[in-house]
Amino acid sequence: MFLLNQHTDHRRPLDTSDADTLSVAAAREVERFLRYRDGHTETTLISLTALAREIGVSSIHLKDEGHRLGLGSFKALGGSYAVIRLVLEEACRRFGRDVDVSELRTPEVRAVAAGMTVSCATDGNHGRSVAYGAQLVGAQCAIFVHSGVSNGRIAAIAHFGAQMIRVKGNYDDSVAEATRVAAERSWTLVSDTSWPGYERIPGLVMQGYTALVSEALRQLPECPTHVFIQSGVGGIAAAVAGHLSVLLGHDRPFFTVVDPSRAACLLESARAGRPVKVAHAQSTVMAMLECYEPSLVAWRVLSRMADAFMTVDDEDAINAMKRLANPANGDLAVVAGESGGVGLAALLKAASDPALRARIGLGPNARIFLINTEGASDPSLYEKLVGATPAHVSAKTLKIPNSHRARSKTFSAPHDYS
Numbered sequence: 001m002f003l004l005n006q007h008t009d010h011r012r013p014l015d016t017s018d019a020d021t022l023s024v025a026a027a028r029e030v031e032r033f034l035r036y037r038d039g040h041t042e043t044t045l046i047s048l049t050a051l052a053r054e055i056g057v058s059s060i061h062l063k064d065e066g067h068r069l070g071l072g073s074f075k076a077l078g079g080s081y082a083v084i085r086l087v088l089e090e091a092c093r094r095f096g097r098d099v100d101v102s103e104l105r106t107p108e109v110r111a112v113a114a115g116m117t118v119s120c121a122t123d124g125n126h127g128r129s130v131a132y133g134a135q136l137v138g139a140q141c142a143i144f145v146h147s148g149v150s151n152g153r154i155a156a157i158a159h160f161g162a163q164m165i166r167v168k169g170n171y172d173d174s175v176a177e178a179t180r181v182a183a184e185r186s187w188t189l190v191s192d193t194s195w196p197g198y199e200r201i202p203g204l205v206m207q208g209y210t211a212l213v214s215e216a217l218r219q220l221p222e223c224p225t226h227v228f229i230q231s232g233v234g235g236i237a238a239a240v241a242g243h244l245s246v247l248l249g250h251d252r253p254f255f256t257v258v259d260p261s262r263a264a265c266l267l268e269s270a271r272a273g274r275p276v277k278v279a280h281a282q283s284t285v286m287a288m289l290e291c292y293e294p295s296l297v298a299w300r301v302l303s304r305m306a307d308a309f310m311t312v313d314d315e316d317a318i319n320a321m322k323r324l325a326n327p328a329n330g331d332l333a334v335v336a337g338e339s340g341g342v343g344l345a346a347l348l349k350a351a352s353d354p355a356l357r358a359r360i361g362l363g364p365n366a367r368i369f370l371i372n373t374e375g376a377s378d379p380s381l382y383e384k385l386v387g388a389t390p391a392h393v394s395a396k397t398l399k400i401p402n403s404h405r406a407r408s409k410t411f412s413a414p415h416d417y418s
C-alpha cells in the first residue's frame, strides 16, 4: 500500500510549538546533554554502495542505531533524555534557580531524583531507555509491559532496576494502564506517545531523537533526496522529518513514512485526513511498530512534513534483516532487529515497482537515507529469523575495510553541526 500525502496541511510550516521542540537550538542542547552520559559515542553511518548500484540509485546511507549507548536502539536517545530533563526541572522548581545538566550527579539533585518515580508503557525499547535514565539519575522507575512483550525484552528492562508491571492486552492497553496508575500515584509518566492534553513530555522524547539527525548531517557526504523511515506511533519519523524541514526548508528530502501492514495507523490516518485508531489485527513480527493509534504531536508534524505513507509486510521486514546480515558484494553486514530494517524493506519494495519509482523520483540520482532503528533487541528471535546469531553477523563487519563507513563530508548543512 502506498499513499501520497494529500492532507491540506501538507508542506505547511510546523506548528510553532513543534518548531520549538525540533529547533536547531533544542537539537544542540540535546547533544550537550549527551556529552554528560557515560558511553556516549556517535553511531556509525554506513554506506551501502553495492546495494545502491544493484537497485539503481546513487547512494544509500544507513545510520546504525543498533549500538546506541549500549541500549540497542535509537530509543536510548529519547526516554532517558526526557527523564534527565524532568529531574532537572523538578530540581529547578525546588531550588528556585536554574539547574544545569552538569549538576546531575550532585547529592542535591540526586536527592530530588530519588523522590521521583518515572513510568511508561513500552513494547521494549522505550522502556529500556526510561529505565536506564532513571538508574542514571537515581529515580524510581515502573515500566508497564503488555502480553506480547518477550521475556528477553522484559529482562533487559528489569536489568536497570525498574519495577516491571504486566498488563493484559496490547500496547494501547498498557498505555492506558500506565496512564491510570501514574495519575493515581503521582508518578511522572514519560510516554513516547501523546494525546490531547499530554504533549510536552512526548515532545521531549522526540527532541532527544534529533541527536541522530545532527550526527547524520555531520557524517553524510551529501544531502539525501529520499528518506524512508519506519513508524510505530510516528515519533521518530516526526522528529527526523520535522528537524530536517526546520534545517532544509523546501530543499528537504522526499519523506516516506513506513508502517507494518498489520498496524498501519499512520497510513490510515493519512487516508482519513485525521489521526485514527486502526482495528487490532494479527500481531506483526515488527513488534516495536505494532501501534494502533498515532501520537498526536507526531501526526501534527507528519501531516505537514511526510510526503508519502506506505506499508510493508512481515516477510518484507524479515527479508530486509537477512539482506542486511548478508549484504551485496563488499557492503558491511548490519545487525538489524525486526523493526530495525523496515526503512530498507520499504526502499526495496518501492525500488522493485517501476511505476512507484517514477512517481517518487527514485532514479539514478537518488540519495537515500535510512535508519537501522534497532539491533538484535531479542537475540533468540533474531537468530530464528536470520539463521545466524547477532555475534556471527557482527563478526563479518570486522573483516571489511573502514572505507565503507561513511565519514567524509562534502556538503554544508545550513547550520553548523561540526
Ligand SMILES: Cc1ncc(COP(=O)(O)O)c(C=O)c1O
Residues within 6 Å of the ligand: 073, 074, 075, 123, 125, 126, 192, 230, 231, 232, 233, 234, 235, 236, 237, 288, 289, 291, 339, 340, 373, 374
Ligand atoms: C526499533 C524501533 N524502531 C522504530 C520504532 C518506532 O518509533 P515511534 O513509535 O516513535 O514511531 C520503535 C518504537 O518503539 C522502535 O523500538
